[in-house]
Amino acid sequence: MKTIMEQQETTKTGVASGERDKVHVFAPATVANMVCGFDVLGFALHEPGDEVVIRRAGEPGVRLVNITGDEGRLPREVSRNTVSASVISFLQYIGRCDIGIEIELHKHMPIGSGLGSSAASTVAGLYAVNKLLGSPLSRRELLPFAMEGEELACGHGHADNVAPALLGGITLIRGYNPLDVVALPAPPALHASVVFPHVDVPTRDARQMIRTKVALQDAVTQWGNVAGLVAGLFRNDYELIGRSMQDVLIEPTRAILIPEFYEMRRLAIDAGALSFGISGSGPSVFAFAQNAEQANGITSVIQAHLTAQGIGSHGYMSKINMEGPKEITNKHAVI
Amino acid sequence: MKTIMEQQETTKTGVASGERDKVHVFAPATVANMVCGFDVLGFALHEPGDEVVIRRAGEPGVRLVNITGDEGRLPREVSRNTVSASVISFLQYIGRCDIGIEIELHKHMPIGSGLGSSAASTVAGLYAVNKLLGSPLSRRELLPFAMEGEELACGHGHADNVAPALLGGITLIRGYNPLDVVALPAPPALHASVVFPHVDVPTRDARQMIRTKVALQDAVTQWGNVAGLVAGLFRNDYELIGRSMQDVLIEPTRAILIPEFYEMRRLAIDAGALSFGISGSGPSVFAFAQNAEQANGITSVIQAHLTAQGIGSHGYMSKINMEGPKEITNKHAVI
Known part of the structure; x- marks a missing residue:
């Protein structure tokens, strides 16, 4: 060497x-x-x-x-x-x-x-x-x-x-x-199931649909949930993480742009997901689960449902990536 | 016994x-x-x-x-x-x-x-x-x-x-x-300075002044701060606690009802407070500090200022009370 x-x-x-x-x-x-x-x-x-x-x-x-x-x-x-x-x-x-x-x-x-x-x-x-x-x-x-x-x-x-x-x-x-x-800390058993349905939701449009004024009452609900999620991450309290991951403000608007959103949620929760929601401005959706098998199961059941509706998709399963970017040394570059 | x-x-x-x-x-x-x-x-x-x-x-x-x-x-x-x-x-x-x-x-x-x-x-x-x-x-x-x-x-x-x-x-x-x-956890060194200025702010009025609609942008700022405060409490990160304790939504309205609010804030921060704000709907204000001496100093400087303005006050200093209610056994009841 x-x-x-x-x-x-x-x-x-x-x-x-x-x-x-x-x-x-x-x-x-x-x-x-x-x-x-x-x-x-x-x-x-x-x-x-x-x-x-x-x-x-x-x-x-x-x-x-x-x-x-x-x-x-x-x-x-x-x-x-x-x-x-x-x-x-x-x-x-x-x-x-x-x-x-x-x-x-x-x-x-x-x-x-x-x-x-x-x-x-x-x-x-x-x-x-x-x-x-x-x-x-x-x-x-x-x-x-x-x-x-x-x-x-x-x-x-x-x-x-x-x-x-x-x-x-x-x-x-x-x-x-x-x-x-x-x-923030990531509880060790947390796994994400991610599905990208092949439909087009431009970020700009998804943002423009959101109202610029919201009810204070809804904002209070939202920051109660944000606080609960952060506490759950520190405590490794998976139940608290799950019940805190609710969105009363943005999701109701953005979900309109994502076909089968509520059916995908139902399937994910039935398959044991702690939580389910939109990734960024969509159309990808994600669920948290407590192990790889459960997360894989959620990805599969959602993809199968989309296929049955004639919607193609990509599916992923991943733990939280604590590393971020990494250098690739054991692989040849394409050029 | x-x-x-x-x-x-x-x-x-x-x-x-x-x-x-x-x-x-x-x-x-x-x-x-x-x-x-x-x-x-x-x-x-x-x-x-x-x-x-x-x-x-x-x-x-x-x-x-x-x-x-x-x-x-x-x-x-x-x-x-x-x-x-x-x-x-x-x-x-x-x-x-x-x-x-x-x-x-x-x-x-x-x-x-x-x-x-x-x-x-x-x-x-x-x-x-x-x-x-x-x-x-x-x-x-x-x-x-x-x-x-x-x-x-x-x-x-x-x-x-x-x-x-x-x-x-x-x-x-x-x-x-x-x-x-x-x-939520309470960092061990956290001390509260509390001052009640003798002015009348009924809770009902203080609530009615608050707008029922807020800008989404302000709500986002608020829940970023709520998340930061919760993380700071878990981490014993006093600086993060301090910089997270900002209120862009409610305080600007309620502070109007509290005489000398911004001057009390300036005095508290100058005396080393991590944060300063309204307790509940006011008129009491409170500051967080990292030790008893600092918290006592903040209470004193605020009370002295109020006295100079002809406003009476009560002042307190306290760590976070982890116990809540307690039975009193070593003291005679009044009746």
């Missing part, structure tokens, strides 16, 4: 000490809102997720050299693609616009699914470029750049997907002025 | 096994809302509080035989006084309307202070009568009767004062349908 010194010697000319010439990263899908915590709570999955390969290039500037898995839906212009645009912001911030960067983005998750697709891509890119340059910033310091990417992708710079994608685990965005992200 | 058997033998005729002929109880004042948790959070103080003495009497029925410390402000009719009315509900529920009960209420805290005055009296009475009859109900089972008392006193049967008064500590009312009360 080579020592760090030897590795540094083999990198090509122009790469400073601690820097690398290629980094390949996976970043995970995320479930925002967690039913009762609209715009403040989210958690990371083990699958699906996106991969980004970042390479040093001789010629200065940031280039998108390959995008796969998006069926041509993502922008190829570096200023409009969330991965390249956030990498450029990062390089400007650290004063390294002089270098050359080539980006490959390999999407392994559906776009417009409500599973934080743009967040996974953006976080993978930022985590990779930061590693490439010897980690000048901490993970938490990458968050504002990831939020810029969200602004570009969704029209709002929220952190409820990028925070768990970047930091892993369950995250609370306590506030934005200043940004205050609190890591 | 007498054995339990001997004590039972000395009680007067008609008192069944496990029952007693007199119980004297203290129940504490409480701070509802905890700034960001309107209608869902509250905690108990060690002082002030109210005392209730309950005695068996020969003649059936519930009688209020003495009320002190209320300056004649509380109803003397058993059906309108919260203590006697909730005791009657309790007796009806357990099927003991045949017995005779005499109630003394000794108020040691101001009425209309926003410190849960009616809750302290009601909880003391219920805890005492339950003990008197050999504790047929658990503490939690007494909660609905205490909520009935709040309905009578304040026009709304909320549990945000009665739950911490009855159970002690910091409580979350996660929801009302069904009633779900969650005990």
